Amino acid sequence: MPLGYRVGVNFANLDPQQVLNALDLVGLRGDGRVLQLNSYENRVFQVFLEDGARGAEAVVAKFYRPGRWSDAQIVEEHAFALELAAAEVPVIPPLTLHAQAGWSGLQVLGNPPTLACLDTDQGRHRYTAARRCAGREPELEDPEAMRQLGRFIGRLHAVGRLRPFEHRHHMNARRDGRRAMALLMNGGFVPDTERPAWRDACERALDAAELAFDAAEPLATLRLHGDCHLGNVLWRDGAPHIVDLDDAMQGPAIQDLWMLVSGDHATMAQQLNTLLQGYEQFSDFDDRERRLIEPLRTRRMLLHSAWLAERWTDPTFPLNFPFFGTAAYWNQQTTQLREQVEVMAVAAAVPGLGVQAFRWTDEENTPFDGDGFA
Secondary structure (H helix, E strand, O other): OOOOOOOOHHHHOOOHHHHHHHHHOOOOOEEEEEEEEOOOOOEEEEEEEHHHHHHOOEEEEEEOOOOOOOHHHHHHHHHHHHHHHHOOOOEOOOOOOOOOOOOOOEEEEOOOOOEEEEEEOOEEEEEEEEEOOOOEOOOOOOHHHHHHHHHHHHHHHHHHOOOOOOOOOEOOHHHHHHHHHHHHHHOOOOOOOOHHHHHHHHHHHHHHHHHHHHHHOOOOOEEEOOOOOHHHEEEEOOEEEEOOOOOOEEEOHHHHOHHHOOOOHHHHHHHHHHHHHHHOOOOOOOHHHHHHHHHHHHHHHHHHHHHHHHOOOOOHHHHHOOOOOOHHHHHHHHHHHHHHHHHHHHHHHOOOOOOHHHOOOOOOOOOOOOOOOO
16 A cells, blocks of 8 residues: 555545536436545445435445555455355445446446546546445344354355455555554654654564464464454344445454454453354354454554554544644553553463463453554
């Protein structure tokens, strides 16, 4: 992924008429009602269609942020969603797009075509659409809902194991973390007053995370959702659904499980074990991957800061994340990274931790702060 890319005018300032025109060119004629939905990464709109065209009252159209994914990566994400849908895993797949004849500035990619590339005077739009589906977040207080969520992810992973991603991101603990650190250091995002302490904490945290991944080798990887937190799971018709695979990647199974637990230590232990009761009905789980939870949390902390840094030229980000770059922010990051070093040291020092001994009980006091980044 490129560093420090800028947001094109056509992406930052998409207006309803541009959205309607773009959808009309691929056979989705809107009736004029357009609602922009919350999304920092892409531009996402709910568009109502004329006369329920294509069997849907409304669609959700996503215009991709320039420079983040290649065409091949997006098409591969769409193909994975369609493969999951064909296996009756409840996802909301992209719609097949029908290009309007005679429009030379338009391409539709994929088999079937699901990604539209539209050249305009200001640049290129890349967009897709899916049926609008309403829902809510899962009720994690219900153990059966947790088991059902585990079964859902197990089914998703059963399909994900059939073949690897060719173009999507492949998780690499050393490369991903070091890249994020270099971006933050070289870009001048860490204030001079906080730089020495943050750099030291970051180096030690990355060293510990890399050692944990090295100790887990050989590590099986598969096609993942990649960003499977509760905000990305839609509960409807009594079952979980996935509505977005924008962060789909190749990586270890635990990446799609660890962000779904929260609360105090006892609650998180109970939730993870309940998730796996459902998950292991459809997919095997390597207990050694439990030792990767805190390294993955460390990776996510750094990648979140790098995500903010990469997008800082987008006016949306300084407006919504004014704390980023302040001394207080980096002081807090330093403290959290030091805590992660201590947690990972405990995990590395306890014999058997992360294998059968890591089948938590309510009495165990396993450090696990439950914090993730949306």
